[in-house]
Amino acid sequence: MKIAVLPGDGIGPEIVAEAVKVLQALGPLFDLESAPVGGAAYDLTGHPLPPATLELAKNADAILFGAVGDWKYDALARELRPEQAILGLRKHLKLFANFRPAICYPELTAASSLKAEIVGGLDILIIRELNGDIYFGQPRGIRTSELPLFKGTREGFDTMHYSEPEVERIARVAFEAARKRNKKVCSVDKANVLETSQLWRDVMIRIAKEYPDIELSHMYVDNAAMQLVKAPKAFDVVVTGNLFGDILSDEAAMLTGSIGMLPSASLDKNNKGLYEPSHGSAPDIAGKGIANPLATILSAAMMLRYSLGMPEQADRVERAVQKVLSQGLRTADIYTEGTQKVTTVQMGDAVVAAL
Amino acid sequence: MKIAVLPGDGIGPEIVAEAVKVLQALGPLFDLESAPVGGAAYDLTGHPLPPATLELAKNADAILFGAVGDWKYDALARELRPEQAILGLRKHLKLFANFRPAICYPELTAASSLKAEIVGGLDILIIRELNGDIYFGQPRGIRTSELPLFKGTREGFDTMHYSEPEVERIARVAFEAARKRNKKVCSVDKANVLETSQLWRDVMIRIAKEYPDIELSHMYVDNAAMQLVKAPKAFDVVVTGNLFGDILSDEAAMLTGSIGMLPSASLDKNNKGLYEPSHGSAPDIAGKGIANPLATILSAAMMLRYSLGMPEQADRVERAVQKVLSQGLRTADIYTEGTQKVTTVQMGDAVVAAL
Numbered sequence A, B: 001m002k003i004a005v006l007p008g009d010g011i012g013p014e015i016v017a018e019a020v021k022v023l024q025a026l027g028p029l030f031d032l033e034s035a036p037v038g039g040a041a042y043d044l045t046g047h048p049l050p051p052a053t054l055e056l057a058k059n060a061d062a063i064l065f066g067a068v069g070d071w072k073y074d075a076l077a078r079e080l081r082p083e084q085a086i087l088g089l090r091k092h093l094k095l096f097a098n099f100r101p102a103i104c105y106p107e108l109t110a111a112s113s114l115k116a117e118i119v120g121g122l123d124i125l126i127i128r129e130l131n132g133d134i135y136f137g138q139p140r141g142i143r144t145s146e147l148p149l150f151k152g153t154r155e156g157f158d159t160m161h162y163s164e165p166e167v168e169r170i171a172r173v174a175f176e177a178a179r180k181r182n183k184k185v186c187s188v189d190k191a192n193v194l195e196t197s198q199l200w201r202d203v204m205i206r207i208a209k210e211y212p213d214i215e216l217s218h219m220y221v222d223n224a225a226m227q228l229v230k231a232p233k234a235f236d237v238v239v240t241g242n243l244f245g246d247i248l249s250d251e252a253a254m255l256t257g258s259i260g261m262l263p264s265a266s267l268d269k270n271n272k273g274l275y276e277p278s279h280g281s282a283p284d285i286a287g288k289g290i291a292n293p294l295a296t297i298l299s300a301a302m303m304l305r306y307s308l309g310m311p312e313q314a315d316r317v318e319r320a321v322q323k324v325l326s327q328g329l330r331t332a333d334i335y336t337e338g339t340q341k342v343t344t345v346q347m348g349d350a351v352v353a354a355l
């Protein structure tokens, strides 16, 4: 099994190193090859997603991704910025289905800014479409306006866009996922304002007919942003477009109080996938050895399960993470009084020991 | 002073009646005229924003608005649905600046799903642009795709759009508002992905130069959705576009736990405005006499201050609301043990008595 390892920027290299350690501890099962991505790749090659990195990712069975981005690249033109690497990988590899679980670990409930009774035991799954929407829709740009009211001034514009087959395939992913869970899908859109959302909703309703065992509901995105705060446990699977998914999955992750614990998977139609922590590159704490590697280690577990067909190994890794939590080991982000503060490397070592 | 009173649907008529009672208790100062809007107007005239209602709103000095929407109109074509009334009023009356305070009242902190230390004392102001963005951008629609990959299938599309003058004017509104507060503006966009956001950010930076006393920061919308949950008190004024503002202002309102208390104002460039509660029409509790009228009463107070030039009367109304809260009176939505549960009408009467 060939795994492309793309550590990226900020804390990326530190946390990916621990996940690699865990994978290697499972035995000589993987052919791991690394390549630079994001700002690190820009520094080396002048491009955030160099052809060699893309090639490596294309030829691998799965991709372990750290994080990209650093303020020092803020002044670069958009197409050279680190974020373009992750957008490019999603698009070129047709990784259209993003799985973002929001789980509140019993040991970490106190770290949430929400009350324990609201968030304790939370286990919801946000499924975000990744290949369409306003992220890639054409036309887009900045130009001189021709509108009578604003003639001669500059205007910026982007196109939100979904076609039926794009919505169909993410709908099926969501319904299939719900089948393995509590059989509820909430589709989030803004169909009271947007035509794209109207099409989205129509297709969701049509595909739902193939899944009579699943309960489909619809919610406007503004209401979803509220209900996530008010009663997040009322959700099971949430399915939504690229833009709303970007916002809501981050909101949901933060509800748990332990975003340093949350993995994600971005899959193509054959379950090849890119696996990355839900959190970002956190350049402010990079190099200090204090970042939490558990989200990346849990992303590696998702990789074992979804892309590499090794569910027992996935279980082993997840149990090991559970064990270090029960042992009271905590990186700084999830530390509370009475627990033991450990470094990034110590946490990785503890997971390996617990395997 | 002429006030157009548009009660609308669901709990709209009940809560607006209480706000009207409060305005009338201030003395014979206002010429109040009512008209149907939303679903109620559709039932009567076949259109959610009949010409006579629009005329009345245009000729008034200010508009007191309840809420629109009910599931029973879900099957109507988009242009006939209740929501079109509020979108139409915003657009026709050029109400481009939406003020949505998110305030956590000391007496009601316990009603929040967030911990008291995170949300207690919260007082932030979200300023949402209301006349542009993907709400009104052209082209938009549902059509047969010409894209090679999806040829022959249906596709939905919408245009996100801002021109420079539109961003300039909302920027100035935000900087002016921050001047009267804690002198911080956080502009929220998605400039790492969207061209519209890039223009938005450029203009914010340029206009900020006219306000050297104000500290401007920028945040991506996904991060803003997280930071609102994690540390909402770090914000002062948040300024953002129509779509992101829709989502974030609702999220922020729900953080407080007392969305039934939060007013809003939508102003044109001359401070003529439409005033409405931040919450919706809540058809599930309509007609039961249990809705909280305080958000609408506080909206009337905002109207006195911003559009009618009566700041002392605004203060009086706000003090009266503060007083009924201190007296322990609560409608069902904000009721907790040890307080006194009252009906919509009793709450309105109590505010009048406290004036």
Ligand SMILES: CC(C)[C@H](C(=O)O)[C@@H](O)C(=O)O
Pocket (backbone or CB within 6 Å): A083, A086, A087, A246, B192, B193, B222
């Ligand atoms: C870095 C950025 C382009 C990206 C996105 O918006 O998709 C990120 O926020 C994410 O959610 O993975």
Ligand SMILES: CC(C)[C@H](C(=O)O)[C@@H](O)C(=O)O
Pocket (backbone or CB within 6 Å): A192, A193, A222, B083, B086, B087, B246
């Ligand atoms: C009813 C709807 C069209 C409206 C909006 O999206 O603007 C509402 O959510 C609001 O925020 O006032």
